[in-house]
Amino acid sequence: MPQSSAQVTAAEISRIAGVTRATVSNWRRRHEDFPEPSGGTESSPLYDLESVRAWLASRGHASAATPSEELRTMLRLRTQSGGGGGGRSEDLLLLVLAAAGGPTEALTAATRLPDAELVARAQRDAASAAGAVPAADADAVRFEAGDVAVLRALYACVRDEGGQAALGVLAERELEDSAASGAYVTPPPLADLLARLVPGSPARVLDPACGSGTLLAAAAHRGARELYGQDTLPVQARRSAVSLMLTAPEATVAVRAADSLRADAFPDLVADAVLCNPPYGVRDWGHDELAYDPRWAYGVPARAESELAWVQHALAHLAPGGYAVLLLPPATAGRASGRRVRAELVRSGALRAVIALPAGASVPLHIGLQVWVLRRPEPGGPERKSVLFVDTAADAVTTRTRGGSRSASVDWEGVTTRALDAWRAFTEDPDAFKGEPGAAHAVGVVDLLDDVVDLTPARLVRASRAEADPAELSAEVAATRRKLTEAAEALARTAGREEWSPAGATAREWRTATASDLSRGGALTLLRTVPDSVRTRAQASSGGTGGGGKPETRAVLTGSDITTGSGPTGEPMGLYDDTAPVIAVGDVLVRAVANTEGPMARVAGGEDAGALPGSHVHLFRPDPARLDAWFLAGFLGAEENIAGASTGSTVLTVSPGRLRVPLLPLEEQRRYGEAFRHVHELRAEARRATSLAEETARLLAGGLTGGQLLPSGETAAEVRGRGGDSPH
Incomplete structure (x- = not known):
């Protein structure tokens, strides 16, 4: 069956085979039957992809690439070869949508078609989905012979990993190209937080700057x-529409391509909620032409206040009592040009909360963004006397990247808990809300309406620190110090428990196998979460959820949980059904993203059992008669192993099948496993001691500066006796 083949470099061959480039060089020198170059130059030869794959198969080196990595490679090769195909990115998006709705057998059949039939099939499929995507033209869909490798890989990726995985690969280059224009993805944990800040379950939701959805x-x-979504970039609108149709196939999806402020695509829409991460710092947002727009019920935004224009656009689309949650830059809370609009938002009761996020929560990463929660006032509704302010800056965690530099990451569990706990308590009874000194405080409307109307949370929650009770704070400090002392003693015992012998004059060398090889041999099973589109097809074919009833709600273990050593903290949020893999004691869990320091792998214990692996977690289930779980976790999570199996530039994604494991007898595995278990305990004790030290220092510093605690050796009677004299 004639099929087109791309040309690959030695580096591409190493990725396909899951080996180093040095190994590929050795193959070229040692094996006369290694494929001859089919192009390129003497210093940078190119090889026929199918010939290389046939040679690898003859040597027992099956591809270690996942279907999504295969699609990524094919797209990269097409670009490197000068874009020989005619398929545009929007055509491929349409094809993903069409393919995700088809049965598995049809997708498999498509991958086996001859080149000409495959091109014709893909063109028909993509054109059939054009009517559901904004600004898509069925007559403009064109695929050519140069697209065959990409089309074959795309069908396989949708079949094996789902439409969202294929869509993510297609979007990677678009996101890189659009970064300069200010189009950024809202991180999933932040998007989840914004959605959870809306009370209840709103049925009709609008995002007027929806980006990728x-x-x-x-x-x-x-x-x-x-x-309902709208975005000024047509490619983002199309991508958002496809993504939402894959994520929520039962929902009504309407996405339009236009500027929401200048050309509102839904002028009559009354939504239950509005969620938005608008563009920041835009001066040409239509200030002059929109000066008399009826949306400016709280004042005409100044030219430098495009963010306050988005705030009022959101409020204008809400039903009375509906909520809007927007992600805004911190300058919006205090710029002099926005004072009058901010004052009216506070005075009317429309502004309900401002939540400060740690730096690094979202782009731009160097500043701490803010979440504004607003509610459209109801005619004759209750008077709103206060506004909630929350500062989550304490939930930034400083880590060291694999390059050696220090960076701030976000403790999303801490941010989410702090924000939602304060918000829920405030909404239940605003007048009785007590807050948390230094973290959350409800400020009266009268107190906010001064000459500047500065709504910066850090300033307002710090002002409440003096309200803490000195005796209660002193008792809390004493209890935390006791825990810190106990943790430090446990860490010292763990660190001094073992002796480690040198391996000899040189380091020990291993004979290894890839995880893919071990999986084929039955030594372990690699499990992954069922993608949405695959699950939807399975449910459609079985006539239900696959189990005959509503799936059980389970916690989700995330990549962040592996990093921090916590139990499962994620939520299913409708992503999983009863066919998803469930974590069992002894499973090995590996993070799928390798950008930050910290453990990459761990063995599932009792607290993990019954949870689901998150979308960024690989689950390895070893056969205990052949593989020791702690031995497997130690070597899978090794720094060099992770580096060799990772791809990407800004985001390092781990290909699980390419991870390598030494081939050792079971008894020797167990000795290494005990050593790795000790390393895990040492890391856990160190993490606990560090956390308690930080908490103790925070309480002491806050108590000293807030006036609740005195320096060591001083008494309250001595301070009163001095009458608060100034230092001399």
Whole structure:
């Protein structure tokens, strides 16, 4: 069967085979039957891809690449060869949508078609989906012979990993190209937080600057069934529409391509909730032409206040009592040009909360963004006397990247818990809300309406620190110090428990196998979460959820949980059904993203059992008669192993099948396993001691500066006796 083949470099061959480039060089020198170059130059030869694959198969080196990595490679090769294909990115998006709705057998059949038939089939499929995607033209869909490798890989990726995986690969280059224009993805944990700040389960949700649709997807996971989006970039609108149709196939999806402020695509829409991460710092947003727009019920935004224009656009689309949650830059809270609009938002009761996020929560990473929660006032509704302010800056965790530099990461569990706990307590009874000194405080409307109307949370929650009771704070400090002392003693005992012998004059060398090889041999099973589109097809074919009833709600173990050593903290949010893999004691869990320091792997214990692996977690289930779990976790998570199996530039994604494991007898595995278990305990004790030290220092510093605690050796009677004299 004639099939087109791309040309690959030695580096590409190493990725396909899951070996180093040095190994590929050795193959070229040692094996006369290694394929001859089919192009390129003497210093940078190119090889026929199918010939290389046939040679690898003859040597027992099956591809270690996942279907998504295969698609990524084919797209990269097409670009490197000068874009020989005619398929545009929007055509491929349409093809993903069409393919995700087809049965597995049809996708398999498509991958086996001859080149000409495959091109014709893909063109028909993509054109059939054009009517559901904004600004898509069925007559403009064109695929050519140069697209065959990409088309074959795309069908296989959708079949094996789902439409969202294929869509993510297609979007990677688009996101890189659009970064300069300010189009950024809202991180999933932040999108989830914004959606959860809306009380109840709103059915109709609008995002007027939807980008890739992350916020609307988060709303769909929480029960929204009508999703409306608009974005000024047509490619983003198309991508958002496809993504939402894959994420929420039962929801009504309407996405339009236009500037929401200048050309509102939904002028009559009254939504239950609005979620938005608008563009920041835009001066040409239509200030002059929109000066008399009826949306400016709280004042005409100044030319430098495009963010306050988005705030009022969101409020204008809400039903009375509906909520809007926007992600905004910190300058919006205090710029002099926005004072009058901010004052009216506070005075009317429309502004309900401002939540400060740690730096690094979202782009731009160097500043701490803020979440504004607003509610459209109801005629004759209750008077709103206060506004909630929350500062989550304490939930930034400083880590060291694999390059050696220090960076701030976000403790999303801490941020989410702090923000939602304060918000829920405030909404239940604003007048009785006590807050948390230094973290959350409800400020009266009268106190906010001064000459500047500065709504910066850090300033307002710090002002409440003096309200803490000195005796209660002193007792809390004493209890935390006791825990710190106990943790330090446990860490010292763990660190001094073992002796480690040198291996000899040189380091020990291993004979290894890839995880893919071990999986084929039955030594372990590699499990992954069922993608949405695959699950949807399976349910459609079985006439239900696959189990005959509503799936059980389970916690989700995330990549962040592996890093921090916590138990499962994620939520299913409708992503999983009863066919998803469930974690069992003894499973080995590996993070799928390798950008930050910290453990990459761990063995599942009792607290993990019954949870689901998150979308960024690989689950390895070893056969205990052949593989020791702690031995496997230690070597899978090794720094060099992770580096060799990772791809990407800004985001390092781990290909699980390419991870390598030494081939050792079971008894020797167990000795290494005990050593790795000790390393795990040492890391856990160190993490606990560090956390308690930070908490103790925070309480002491806050108590000293807030006036609740005195320096060591001083008494309250001595301070009163001095009458608060100034230092001399």
